[in-house]
Amino acid sequence: MTTGKPLRADARRNRDTLLAKARELFASGCFDLRFDDFARLAGVGTGTLYRHFPTREALAEAVYREELTAMCSCARELQESLPAAEALAAFLREFVSHLHTHQGLARTLATLMATRSDALADGGRELGRAVADLLAAGVEDGTLRGDVGAGAVMMVLHGICAAYDQPGARAEADSAITLIVDGLRSVRPLGASHGQGGGSGSASGVAP
Amino acid sequence: MTTGKPLRADARRNRDTLLAKARELFASGCFDLRFDDFARLAGVGTGTLYRHFPTREALAEAVYREELTAMCSCARELQESLPAAEALAAFLREFVSHLHTHQGLARTLATLMATRSDALADGGRELGRAVADLLAAGVEDGTLRGDVGAGAVMMVLHGICAAYDQPGARAEADSAITLIVDGLRSVRPLGASHGQGGGSGSASGVAP
DNA sequence: CACGATATGGAGACAGTTTCCGTTTGTCAA
DNA sequence: TTGACAAACGGAAACTGTCTCCATATCGTG
Numbered sequence: 001m002t003t004g005k006p007l008r009a010d011a012r013r014n015r016d017t018l019l020a021k022a023r024e025l026f027a028s029g030c031f032d033l034r035f036d037d038f039a040r041l042a043g044v045g046t047g048t049l050y051r052h053f054p055t056r057e058a059l060a061e062a063v064y065r066e067e068l069t070a071m072c073s074c075a076r077e078l079q080e081s082l083p084a085a086e087a088l089a090a091f092l093r094e095f096v097s098h099l100h101t102h103q104g105l106a107r108t109l110a111t112l113m114a115t116r117s118d119a120l121a122d123g124g125r126e127l128g129r130a131v132a133d134l135l136a137a138g139v140e141d142g143t144l145r146g147d148v149g150a151g152a153v154m155m156v157l158h159g160i161c162a163a164y165d166q167p168g169a170r171a172e173a174d175s176a177i178t179l180i181v182d183g184l185r186s187v188r189p190l191g192a193s194h195g196q197g198g199g200s201g202s203a204s205g206v207a208p
Numbered sequence: 209m210t211t212g213k214p215l216r217a218d219a220r221r222n223r224d225t226l227l228a229k230a231r232e233l234f235a236s237g238c239f240d241l242r243f244d245d246f247a248r249l250a251g252v253g254t255g256t257l258y259r260h261f262p263t264r265e266a267l268a269e270a271v272y273r274e275e276l277t278a279m280c281s282c283a284r285e286l287q288e289s290l291p292a293a294e295a296l297a298a299f300l301r302e303f304v305s306h307l308h309t310h311q312g313l314a315r316t317l318a319t320l321m322a323t324r325s326d327a328l329a330d331g332g333r334e335l336g337r338a339v340a341d342l343l344a345a346g347v348e349d350g351t352l353r354g355d356v357g358a359g360a361v362m363m364v365l366h367g368i369c370a371a372y373d374q375p376g377a378r379a380e381a382d383s384a385i386t387l388i389v390d391g392l393r394s395v396r397p398l399g400a401s402h403g404q405g406g407g408s409g410s411a412s413g414v415a416p
Numbered sequence: 417c418a419c420g421a422t423a424t425g426g427a428g429a430c431a432g433t434t435t436c437c438g439t440t441t442g443t444c445a446a
Numbered sequence: 447t448t449g450a451c452a453a454a455c456g457g458a459a460a461c462t463g464t465c466t467c468c469a470t471a472t473c474g475t476g
Contacts, residue, residue, distance in 0.1 A: 008442060008453055034432065045456030050434065114370055151376065152383035159367020162322055168359065175360035180384075183391030216422055216473060242463060253425030258465065417476105424471070433462075440455065446448090 015052050018042050022063045026104035060108040061123050067105055068123050071098060075130035084138035089181045091134060095157065096173045099164055106164035113158045128154050135184075144184045156180050223260050226250050230271050234312035268316040269331050275313055276331050279306060283338035292346035297389045299342060303365065304381045307372055314372035321366045336362050343392075352392045364388050 007015075021042040025033060033041075035056060039049040053059040074094060078087040099106045112124040131150045138144030160173045215223075229250040233241060241249075243264060247257035261267040282302060286295040307314045320332040339358045346352030368381045 010442065011454060014454085035434090036432070039456090046434080046458095047436085047456055048454075051454075054434095110370070148383035148387055149380060151380035152387055155367040155371045155377075155380055155384045156364050156387075157367070158371050159363040159365070162318070162370050163363045163366050169363075172357060172359035172363055175356035176363045176388075179356055179360055179364070179388045179391035181391070182394040183387035183389070186390040186394055218472065219423060222423085243465090244463070247425090254427095254465080255425055255467085256423075259423075262465095419475090420473105421475100422471105422473070425469100427467095429466080430464080431462100432464100433460105435460075436458095438456100440453105442453075443451090445450095 011052075014044050014048055018044065018049060018052055018059070019062060022059055026060075026063060027102075029103065031104060031107060057111055060104070061112060064102075064105055064108045065123055067098070067102060068109075068127065071095065072126050072130045075134060079134055079137060083143065084134065084141050085143035085185060088131075088134040088138055088144065088184070089177075091131075092153075092157075092177045092181060093174070096160065096170070096177055099161065099173070100170055103165075106161040110158065110161035110164075113154065113161070127157075131157075138184070145186065148184065153180060153184075219260075222252055222256055226252065226257060226260055226267070227270060230267055234268075234271060237311065239312060239315060265319055268312070269320060272310075272313055272316045273331060275306070275310060276317075276335065279303065280334050280338045283342060287342055287345060291351065292342065292349050293351035293393060296339075296342040296346055296352065296392070297385075299338075300361075300365075300385045300389060301382070304368065304378070304385055307369065307381070308378055311373075314369040318366060318369035318372075321362065321369070335365075339365075346392070353394065356392065361388060361392075 021038070025031075025038070025041075035049065036046055039046045042049070053062065071094075075087075075091045078091050078094075081087070082090060099109075109124065109127075128150060131153050135144060135150050135153065139146040156176060160169075160176055163169055164173065229246070233239075233246070233249075243257065244254050247254045250257070261270060279302075283295075283299045286299050286302075289295070290298060307317075317332065317335075336358060339361050343352060343358050343361065347354040364384060368377075368384055371377055372381065
């Protein structure tokens with residue numbers, strides 16, 4: 001998709017205009033603009049808009065893709081510079097911070113993750129992979145429990161994104177992150193049956 | 209809303225027909241049916257459908273309301289018969305079980321929780337209150353940490369609901385619950401600054 | 417049973433989306 | 447430079463689903 005398309009000069013120009021306008025609008029809080037009107041606003045015909053971005057989600061994804069890949073490489077950097085468990089924690093907090101800075105990102109991600117038409121969701125999948133890697137590293141060195149998959153963490157992130165436009169979301173999102181980070185650190189006592197009792201063993205054997 | 213409306217005989221009959229048909233369809237996996245077609249399928253005019261259920265969400269809420277209040281009273285029962293922390297854990301697992309049994313419930317709840325048009329969301333709020341109560345009880349008796357609000361837990365539930373139609377969701381949802389339950393049990397060492405080190409102190413260090 | 421209140425159905429107005437195709441523009445080879 | 451062809455454009459028109467409105471039918475009560 002990135003390569004393989006020479007893409008004619010005017011086409012690229014239009015595409016960029018569209019993207020720029022979308023960024024501008026998203027940044028100012030307009031998300032539910034009519035698709036038609038958006039085309040006019042950007043100064044192109046409806047047909048053109050549709051050719052470049054067949055759906056609303058395609059546009060949103062394009063707008064936030066670099067944001068998204070930036071986040072993924074941030075994950076990779078953290079993974080290299082910090083112990084695994086801390087890297088994961090840092091990344092998750094960073095994630096919420098990002099959401100806070102770019103209002104539209106939350107909405108977009110929620111849609112992207114929810115999309116079952118798996119055609120466009122690979123932005124979401126990329127994120128999933130980053131989280132999976134962080135988690136795996138933590139499991140490997142024993143600081144994170146091994147009995148929960150990255151999918152569980154993604155579900156939580158999904159929830160955060162989906163609920164992010166509600167009042168007080170920032171604080172609650174942070175709490176949710178705290179919760180799963182601490183949850184991930186509590187290493188399960190072997191052989192313990194599911195629910196029950198002294199759930200979290202002292203995590204990293206931590207304290208004296 | 210429940211009381212105060214005598215509601216004429218034929219009206220009630222129609223309402224019930226509508227509800228029954230909706231249940232039937234939801235149970236068979238049809239959620240995105242045209243609203244108009246749905247009316248025809250139930251054998252009433254569009255006007256009638258709209259009078260009884262002004263929006264798609266209103267219908268969904270009506271269909272699942274008893275399911276929902278059942279869940280809330282289940283929460284109350286658990287709270288009375290178990291120590292707080294365990295009651296919360298049990299409830300959350302029960303919640304996922306419910307989702308699994310009634311496919312449509314997840315979708316409905318996700319919508320309900322997301323709805324900012326706070327008119328109809330009181331089903332979601334009721335659930336929120338139930339969770340808040342469970343949590344508060346746990347905080348009171350010292351088995352659950354006091355620094356995260358019910359909102360955080362609701363976010364996670366939201367995420368679970370929103371992602372529930374994906375493959376393997378059941379297992380991941382269970383993991384997510386495990387995560388927050390353990391997270392909630394890890395009592396924060398006082399004065400510790402946010403992220404970092406030995407997050408989870410031994411939780412239910414609590415009980416002797 | 418007659419009358420007012422209540423409910424019904426479905427045609428049609430409406431809003432947003434998407435397609436389609438005649439016209440314009442860019443690109444490349446001669 | 448110019449000609450020819452493919453690629454891209456724009457916007458009118460068709461479509462799709464939602465929602466309103468009101469003439470008509472039905473209920474229930476004095």
